[in-house]
Amino acid sequence: xxxxxxxxxxxxxVLAIFVGFELITKVPPTLHTPLMSGSNAISGITIVGAILxxxxxxxxxxxxxxxxxxxxxxxxxxxxxxVTDRMLKMFKKK
Amino acid sequence: MRIIIEISYLIxxxxxxxxxxxxxxxxxxxxxNFLSALGMFVAIVVTLLDQHVLTYEWIIIxxxxxxxxxxxxxxKVPMTGMPQMVGLLNGFGGGASMxxxxxxxxxxxxxxxxxxxxxxNITLVLSILIGGVTFTGSLIAFAKLQGIVTGKVVRYPMxxxxxAVLLSLVIIGGVYFVIEPELxxxxxxxxxxxxxxxxxxxxxxxxxxxxxxxxxxxxxxxLAASATGFVLQNNELIIAGALVGASGIILTNIMxxxxxxxxxxxxxxxxxxxxxxxxxxxxxxxxxxVKSVDAEELAMIFDAAESIIIVPGYGMAVAQAQHAxxxxxxxxxxxxxxxxxxxxxxxxRMPGHMNVLLAEANIPYDKMLAMEEINDDFPNTDIxxxxxxxxxxxxxARHDKNSPIYGMPILNVDYAKTVVINKRSLxxxxxxxxxxxxxxxxxxxYFGDAKEAITKLTHEIxxx
Numbered sequence: 001x002x003x004x005x006x007x008x009x010x011x012x013x014v015l016a017i018f019v020g021f022e023l024i025t026k027v028p029p030t031l032h033t034p035l036m037s038g039s040n041a042i043s044g045i046t047i048v049g050a051i052l053x054x055x056x057x058x059x060x061x062x063x064x065x066x067x068x069x070x071x072x073x074x075x076x077x078x079x080x081x082x083v084t085d086r087m088l089k090m091f092k093k094k
Numbered sequence: 095m096r097i098i099i100e101i102s103y104l105i106x107x108x109x110x111x112x113x114x115x116x117x118x119x120x121x122x123x124x125x126x127n128f129l130s131a132l133g134m135f136v137a138i139v140v141t142l143l144d145q146h147v148l149t150y151e152w153i154i155i156x157x158x159x160x161x162x163x164x165x166x167x168x169x170k171v172p173m174t175g176m177p178q179m180v181g182l183l184n185g186f187g188g189g190a191s192m193x194x195x196x197x198x199x200x201x202x203x204x205x206x207x208x209x210x211x212x213x214x215n216i217t218l219v220l221s222i223l224i225g226g227v228t229f230t231g232s233l234i235a236f237a238k239l240q241g242i243v244t245g246k247v248v249r250y251p252m253x254x255x256x257x258a259v260l261l262s263l264v265i266i267g268g269v270y271f272v273i274e275p276e277l278x279x280x281x282x283x284x285x286x287x288x289x290x291x292x293x294x295x296x297x298x299x300x301x302x303x304x305x306x307x308x309x310x311x312x313x314x315x316x317l318a319a320s321a322t323g324f325v326l327q328n329n330e331l332i333i334a335g336a337l338v339g340a341s342g343i344i345l346t347n348i349m350x351x352x353x354x355x356x357x358x359x360x361x362x363x364x365x366x367x368x369x370x371x372x373x374x375x376x377x378x379x380x381x382x383x384v385k386s387v388d389a390e391e392l393a394m395i396f397d398a399a400e401s402i403i404i405v406p407g408y409g410m411a412v413a414q415a416q417h418a419x420x421x422x423x424x425x426x427x428x429x430x431x432x433x434x435x436x437x438x439x440x441x442x443r444m445p446g447h448m449n450v451l452l453a454e455a456n457i458p459y460d461k462m463l464a465m466e467e468i469n470d471d472f473p474n475t476d477i478x479x480x481x482x483x484x485x486x487x488x489x490x491a492r493h494d495k496n497s498p499i500y501g502m503p504i505l506n507v508d509y510a511k512t513v514v515i516n517k518r519s520l521x522x523x524x525x526x527x528x529x530x531x532x533x534x535x536x537x538x539x540y541f542g543d544a545k546e547a548i549t550k551l552t553h554e555i556x557x558x
Contacts, residue, residue, distance in 0.1 A: 012332050026115075028118070032345060032449070033445060036341075038113070038117065038130060040183045040338070044134070045334040046190040049190075049197075050193075055144075055147030061197075065194075066193075074156060078165055079168045080183050081131040083167075
């Protein structure tokens with residue numbers, strides 16, 4: 001990783017934090033629980049890393065670690081989105 | 095191919111942003127969640143096309159196991175169990191990040207796929223540390239909320255020095271690892287200490303402080319994903335992780351403000367001056383006449399009232415009384431009364447906990463108002479009905495400088511013409527202090543389990 005490459009990643013990170021702050025301050029308190037479970041599902045994006053680890057050609061310890069992280073990340077993603085939808089379905093106006 | 099993958103990651107990131115944007119209103123929220131899930135789907139599909147992904151059986155096995163467990167959990171969990179569910183999901187996210195970081199480390203060792211360089215190694219250590227703390231910390235939070243481990247403030251000897259030493263060890267070890275990345279035991283040691291730290295940091299946190307802990311762990315699970323993004327040099331992981339990190343930090347901040355406490359104070363464990371110690375802190379114990387009423391008398395008062403504000407607390411969740419409350423709400427509305435709900439930011443065990451329970455019972459969301467929206471309306475309200483809440487309505491927070499909750503924003507229920515408190519006993523709340531509100535001249539105590547008591551009240555009003 002070159003220094004400039006790292007700098008670009010930090011750049012993206014900082015800007016994304018600001019976008020996050022702007023978006024999330026607009027979420028009303030009544031939706032804070034679905035916000036948590038929904039954002040939690042987004043943090044399951046680690047599944048991308050898990051796929052890259054579990055899909056290596058040669059079977060090594062990296063594959064095993066990748067497979068377990070695949071299980072964890074999938075629980076996070078599938079469970080997170082489903083439970084968020086279940087909650088959001090209930091929010092109705094009269 | 096690389097270009098297609100990168101563009102897809104960009105699209106996926108934009109979908110995540112739209113997903114959160116649509117959460118700004120309950121009307122569009124469901125669509126938002128769908129867009130966010132679509133973003134995840136895009137990210138997963140294009141990653142499968144990556145040139146490094148050559149075998150699929152382990153991916154499929156992992157996915158099938160994870161998807162089955164995840165969907166069963168999501169379908170089975172009762173709404174009252176939502177705080178533990180979110181806690182557990184946070185943990186899996188953190189655990190996955192940590193495992194991916196380890197897997198990357200072994201890729202370097204076994205294939206020399208990437209050269210050992212300082213920046214990758216720094217981010218590797220960060221990813222393991224944050225992921226590890228999130229993993230075990232969330233499992234402890236889950237266990238506490240589920241009642242497997244005590245929900246009380248747990249203190250152990252040398253608490254703060256021990257954590258400080260462990261954290262220093264991770265930092266020193268991390269620096270050494272960056273210099274000598276060949277040392278496998280070092281990276282494993284860092285992982286082990288991180289896992290231990292997660293346990294030790296969350297164990298002392300008491301039940302009512304859980305909203306802060308869960309929010310903070312939510313933030314960590316995002317930051318762990320970001321750190322993994324730095325290891326993999328993947329912008330999408332960095333962006334998605336940063337969004338979640340920001341979300342958790344904002345919620346943590348709202349929760350701390352709701353309790354008028356600093357984050358440090360919560361993380362270091364419990365109300366410093368109160369807790370079980372008791373007597374010493376109840377400086378001016380406001381005693382007086384407590385007026386208790388039964389359902390019949392109460393029905394009379396409710397019948398005469400025009401405006402009512404219901405204040406739910408954790409007690410309503412414990413008693414699973416939300417459906418009984420809905421019946422009362424419907425009856426009062428059908429009698430032409432103005433009924434609304436006032437929700438304190440830290441009511442319950444996680445941000446928005448009360449709202450989800452009320453929504454489950456089919457109470458329209460436009461009747462649930464946040465503290466700042468409704469606090470000025472109490473003086474014009476006939477009845478404030480408090481169900482299973484205590485510290486968040488204690489007027490001592492306004493005037494008693496000796497009270498541990500002094501300065502905490504509270505719902506101004508005592509300004510209502512009549513305050514009705516449904517509670518099982520006169521026992522203290524989480525902060526371990528008496529509530530002078532019980533002894534106010536306009537307060538009526540209505541003792542009993544929330545579910546039974548509210549059902550009975552509804553019945554009496556119907557027959558009045």
